[in-house]
Amino acid sequence: MTETVERPLARENSVGQPLRRKEDARLVTGRTNWTDNIVLPGMLHMAVLRSPMAHARITRIDVSGALQRPGVVAAYSAADLGDANGSIPCVWPVTDDMVSPPHPCLAIDEVRYVGDAVAVVIAADRYAAADALEAIDVDYEPLPAVVEMPAALAEGSPLVHSESGTNKCYTWEFGGGDYEAAKAKADRVFTRHYVNQRLIPMAMEPRAVVANPTGPDGEITLWSATQIPHVLRVLLALVTGIPENKIRVIAPDVGGGFGSKLQLYREEVLAVVIANRLGRPLKWTESRSENAQVTHHGRDQLQEIELAVTNEGKILGLRVDLTANMGAYLHIITPGVPLLGAFMFNSIYKMEALSFTCTGVFTNTTPTDAYRGAGRPEATFAIERIMDDLAAELGVDPLELRRRNWITHEEFPYTTIAGLEYDSGNYEAATARAVELFDYDGLRAEQKARRERKDPVQLGIGVSTFTEMCGLAPSRVLGSLKYVAGGWEHATVRILPTGVVEVVTGTSPHGQGHVTAWSQIAADALGVDPSAVQVIHGDTGTSPYGMDSYGSRSLVVGGVALVQAAERVVEKAKVIAAHLLEADAADLEYKDGAFNVKGSPGSSKTIQEVAFEAFTAHNLPDGVEPTLQANSTLDPSTFSFPHGTHLCAVDIDTETGMTKIRTYVCVDDIGKVINPMIVEGQVHGGLAQGIAQALFEEAVYDDAGNLVTGSLVDYLVPAAPDLPHFTTDRTETPSTTNPLGVKGVGEAGTIASTPAVVNAVVDALRPFGVDDVRMACTPERVWRAINDAGSKGGDRAAEGTVAYGGATTESTAGGQGDGIEKTGGQA
Amino acid sequence: MIPAAFDYVRAGSVDEAVRVLGERGEDAKVLAGGQSLIPLLRLRLSYPEVVVDVGRVEEMHGVREDGEHLVIGAMTTHAEVIDSDLVRTHCGLLSEATETVADPAVRHRGTFGGSLAHADPAGDLPAVALALDAEFVIAGSGGRRTVPAQGFFVDYLQTAVGADEVLVEVRLPKLGAGWGHRYEKFHRVAQSWAIVGVAAVVHRSNGSIDQARIGLTNMGPTPLRASAVEQALSGADVSGIGAAAEHAADDTSPASDLGGAADYRQHLARVLTRRAVSAAAGG
Incomplete structure (x- = not known):
């Protein structure tokens, strides 16, 4: 035995600690393996x-x-x-x-x-x-090329695949309750049309x-x-x-994926x-x-959404009619992405009926597929936008409108109109905390004053109370949706002869910090130090089973598989330890990495000692196989349902249309937390990407089908100087459907933030008669909306902004084509 | 993205650069900091047979005083311009505008002269050079000549620098007491190009404006002077700035592109000119 396996006197739980990421020293010093x-x-x-x-x-x-x-x-x-x-x-x-x-x-x-x-x-x-x-x-x-979905669906459109005879890929219908009955009972039917623009994932690598x-x-x-x-x-x-x-x-x-x-x-x-x-x-x-x-693109939906409501703002029914751009070909899950949102339009709200239809459309554009959130940001955007719009229509505070409709914390577990059972949540608590951090009432008072004095800089406040389904996914549910694979995850835990721990996971981290978090989980489950844990991943030669990383699934599926495998290791070790200690296994307790005979201090075996015995196999009990390792392949019983309340305040310079986020508060409830620092990082990155959709990013094609935003000159990815300080906090309502009590966090920030920001922009502009601004809410669009309230900001000119920014950069081919030539340059 | 093959010559002196350019003519390109040329090469939008690197030509570096002028070597990097006390003291507009150029990495590679010679109307410094009444010292086989700012920017990405010439240095008249300045750059993210920019220097005497020079970024195929505004400001007091700025888009022909349609850019030019002149007149 080596010194490294010396037993600590007592160990603190590693889970819940902001342990520095084991990955980072190597990554930030360039000792990388791209x-x-x-x-x-x-x-x-x-x-x-x-x-x-x-x-x-x-x-x-x-x-x-x-x-x-x-x-x-x-x-x-x-x-x-x-x-x-x-x-x-x-x-x-x-x-x-x-x-x-x-x-x-x-x-x-x-x-x-x-x-x-x-x-x-x-x-x-x-x-x-x-x-x-x-x-x-x-x-x-x-x-002839067809770029826009309405044109592609029109009679006589050019066909992307002529042999198909149509540009329609599919129509998928889903629902619960009787929407027409709900509509008949309603005082009002409120219909809105939103555009969820096309995005380019743009992973760093x-x-x-x-x-x-x-x-x-x-x-x-x-x-x-x-x-x-x-x-x-x-x-x-x-x-x-x-x-x-x-x-x-x-x-x-x-180096990042975001679904791409x-x-x-x-x-x-x-x-x-x-x-x-x-x-x-x-x-x-x-x-x-x-x-x-x-590389595949994301989003690109036309959304028609309708609420059947009472005059008090109580939602009776929800109808959604989506048109989703597939691009020119189907990639592996292209048609299914909008379906991941189908269950989420009803969000945190109670209602009697849901009617959902999605039509997939081919166009002569880059294929779309999963992009951070995949279907759920689209759903959350539409429902949270319409809730703010409905609140304005009814003259009710947007938070109050949500309170009248959301599932209260006493009502969990709650089966939604989409048929999902939400296991836990507390929307009241998260909202109350967010309102407090935001100074909601103070900002509303300032907004009123600025409106009254016709300040050229107007203040807008946007709300987003979101939930999402993640932790993909119960295999039987995937099967019922015609997905051809499962949603399980695999883990192996081994204690090697020298006592160090090897964890093999089927998840495949690409920036998230799994190595650190998995070390923390294994450390607590085994009673060892996180530094003694090696995490193996991302290689079918060394981790043969897995379903990989996407859909905020790694922790809630793979992490739980890891806990189960570690528990099995301890179970096996206990049998061996009992044999070595000549005790009954039932009399052993396992604490801080060692088995002790209850009531018999000094009589113990560390798990490292047991591992060595399991390796030599000289003295194992009958029927016990050598080596100390165990596997777990876990199929989750349900999804995970994180939620949160995001509040955004923007200042809009009404002379130029420039929007600046002034305050951003989010209070997320992702259940138990393994590493709060990693969670904070996930939330910040998610917010950046969601805000990017609201204000900055937009893939633009010209009529001929050239991608005009073909470089980072014209596809504006915001960086740190362009984003506000984020005030983040958490409430903690543990998930009841997994032993760690965790919920996914990888997509939460992205899903929640986009409608919060656009709601704030529209809120600032309501005095001008504006009820929508298309994303990305560029200064020009905001300015046009101010000057022509019905325009929603209109289309952007489909020309690149500088010589090497636009569509002329499309080809990586040699070709001396339309080169830019000039003389006298010195650049 | 990979450029097509080209020859590379590192010039040790202005004369050597001029000689190579004279031999290779239209087939040659001058490489300064590379922040515009390299992207053009990588995207194969430009196909020079030879690239003449003037980055190591000693006399093209640095900032010095020459009587009532500052002289800035064409190869002086943006970061060096920002760090120069001489520039900050005598041509504060240039310090202010250069701080807004792209990002720190670009500012440590990109050069003052390269940006001017590339003459992208969306670049910040061409309009600043107009507002500062810069003079451009250009070397060719026949010796050196000096071109005033008004004659330097010829057309889109075209300057008075000939195919066999090199921009050596830029002379800027020092601005003394009574001058104020402001660069108003309107862009969506910190490192992006200006949708519109306004570079203003204003001289006040006895409460009224007696001189103003205003350069416009990205309001046409070349950087422009807002001459109508300058005339309207002459003799005005600060209460007249708003009315004068209404002329900011006169005689402009901005592009309609992702940054904004022409009418929006013209609107921005008026708003930003009012703001820039107001700030400059107050300073």
């Missing part, structure tokens, strides 16, 4: 030629020119790859009659969005590969892959900047036909197929332009 850092002997590089047109027929394609270029090893079009040109599957066919067109890795005969992959070049270095793209000859015959086909016994290893190594392995096997047991997928350090790396991408398939074909390692790293253009 996919793009990987260099293998003989490694080749791939570059992708992409369509410069939103819709066109490929009448001729010839890659032979590229083969003449220096350093080029191979070049392929769809025809060259033949059967190896696999199709990206959609694993969530939401209806039996959903239109699910082929989604080949390289476009066959037709391109359907700007950025659609057309051909690839494989070369000795990435410079040679990029240069050779311009030597590929492609003749395009332009076809672009995507990257390295495929190495030179493994033992024909194994191919794929390193990918992915959130889902386990799911990816299954999908790669299905798409490529390579036996699953010959594929190993590794997600090394991954919850995907099977064409480049992942191409890298595997081509590396196998050439027998050499192959790397591809996305440029920022490609990231903006071809």
Whole structure:
């Protein structure tokens, strides 16, 4: 035994402590292992030629020119790859009659969005590969493109997939109660139309892959900047036909995903197929332009929402009619994203009836899929916007309107009109705390004074009382929604012979801090120090089972699996310890990492001592297997339902339309907390992204289907100087459906904050007759709304702002195209 | 994103840079801090055959006094401009505006001269140079010539600097007592380009404004002087600023793009001009 396993006298619980993240020293000092850092002997590089047109027929394609270029090893079009040109599957066919067109890795005969992959070049270095793209000859015959959803659904629209005969992907219906009956009883029917704009996830690390086909016994290893190594392995096997047991997928350090790396991408398939074909390692790293253009986008819904209410503001029924943009192809869960919101439009409110319809639509744009919150931010936005609008219509304080409708804390567990059982919550407590921190009454008084004196800077106050369903997900529920996989999670806990602890998790962190939090959980469950715990993840070779990380699931599913596995380790150890101590297992208690015989001080075995005995196996009780380890595969019984109250105050310069957030208060209830510092970080990042949707970010296409916001010059991601101080607090109503009492937090800030901010903007402008401003609420939109109340701010001019900001940057191809040339520059 | 192949020459002197540019002409580009040229190269929007790096040319660095002028070497970085007490004392408008350029990383790489020679009308410093009545010293094979600010910005991304010439330094008249200044930059996030910017210097004497020079950022294909405002301000007191600023969008032709449609930019120009001149006149 070594000194490191010396037993501490007493240990404090690690769970609940703001332990510094174990990951950070390495990450912030650059000792990182990003996919793009990987260099293998003989490694080749791939570059992708992409369509410069939103819709066109490929009448001729010839890659032979590229083969003449220096350093080029191979070049392929769809025809060259033949059967190896696999199709990206959609694993969530939401209806039996959903239109699910082929989604080949390289476009066959037709391109359907700007950025659609057309051909690839494989070369000795990435410079040679990029240069050779311009030597590929492609003749395009332009076809009419359709960018906007209403146009795509109109009679006679150009078809994104002509063989389908329609741009409609599916119509999905859902509900509870009798909406028409509720409507008939209502004093008022209040209908609103909101636009939930398209967003680009923009993870800090672009995507990257390295495929190495030179493994033992024909194994191919794929390193990918992915959130889902386990799911990816299954999908790669299905798409490529390579036996699953010959594929190993590794997600090394991954620099953010926000859903955009919850995907099977064409480049992942191409890298595997081509590396196998050439027998050499192959790397591809996305440029920022490609990231903006071809990594899947998020949101993009037109929302019609209707409340049937009494004159007192009591909600009787809710009707939702969504139109959701799929983009040009279905990615793995594209059609299912809006469905994740279907259960959340009713939010924290009691009502008799819910009617929900969603129509998925194809357009000649980048495919959409999950983006932080996936369906739930859209739902929360619509319901929280309409609650503030209804409050204004009725002349009731928006918080009071919510109080008249929300589920009170005595009513939990509560089964909602959408059929979900909310296990716990206390909306009154979170709201009361938020109101206090915000000085709600003081700000309302100031708002009144500013309105009266017609101050050019107007104050607006926005409310968002949200809940969400996360912790994806009970497998049977996923099955009932036609999702083709489960929602379980796996964990292994091992005490190694030297007494240190190995935790294997099937979740796949990409910035969240799982290594630290999992160490804290295991430390408490085993009675050891968190520093003695090593967390293994993100490699199908070392953590063979898992469903990965998304949907705020890692802790509430994977963390609970970890607790269960640790408990099983202790159970097994107890049998061994009883044997060694010649005691009855029932007489042992386990505390601070050691088994003690009750009432017999001094007679104890540490778990490390037990682990060594289990390793030597010289003296184990009959029937006990050597080694000290246990697995758990946990299928959650239900979702997790965090909630909170967010309050936002904005100052709007009515002369320019500029909005500044002045106060932001959020009080979230995520149940028990493992590491409050990590939670704080998750909330801050979530708020930044939700505020970004409200004020800054918006993917804009021009009529021809060019992504105008194709660079960070025009797709405005806010940074620290652009965001306010966040006042955050928590109430703690433990979840009753898992032993840790935890709820998900990864998406909460993003889900809640967007409507809080837009509600504040609209509230500031109500004296001008404004009842909506489209997102992103740019200064120009706000100014136009002030000057033309019905305009909602209108469309933005679809032109990039600077020479290298806009649509002209679409192609990573060589091509001397529409270059900007000038003389005399010195830049 | 990867540039197309190009040759690279690191010039040791202005003469060497001019010689290479003379030999390669239109096929050459001058590299200063690289904050505009490098993105253009990476996106393959620009295809020079040779890039002439003047970053190490000693005489193009630094700030010095020359009688009633400050002389700022073209390769002086934004960060060096911000840190310069001479600039802060004599041309405070430039210090103020340079602090708003992009982000710290860009300000430590990007140069005063590079920004002016690139002549992006959305850049902050061209309008500032107009307001400060800058003079541009340009070296070519025939020697050096000095071009006044009004003649320097020719068209979109085009200046008086010829293909075989280099901008060496910029001369700024010192502003003495009685001058106030303000750069009003309107942009959505801290590191983004100006949607509209207004650079104003105002001289007051006996309570009224006797001189004002106003440069407009992003109100047309080149930076502009708001001449109509300047004329209306002449002899006015501060109560006349509002009326004068109403002329800020006269003779402008701003773009309509994601930053804003032309009518919005013209509205902003009027509001921001009023604010900039008011602040400058009060200072």
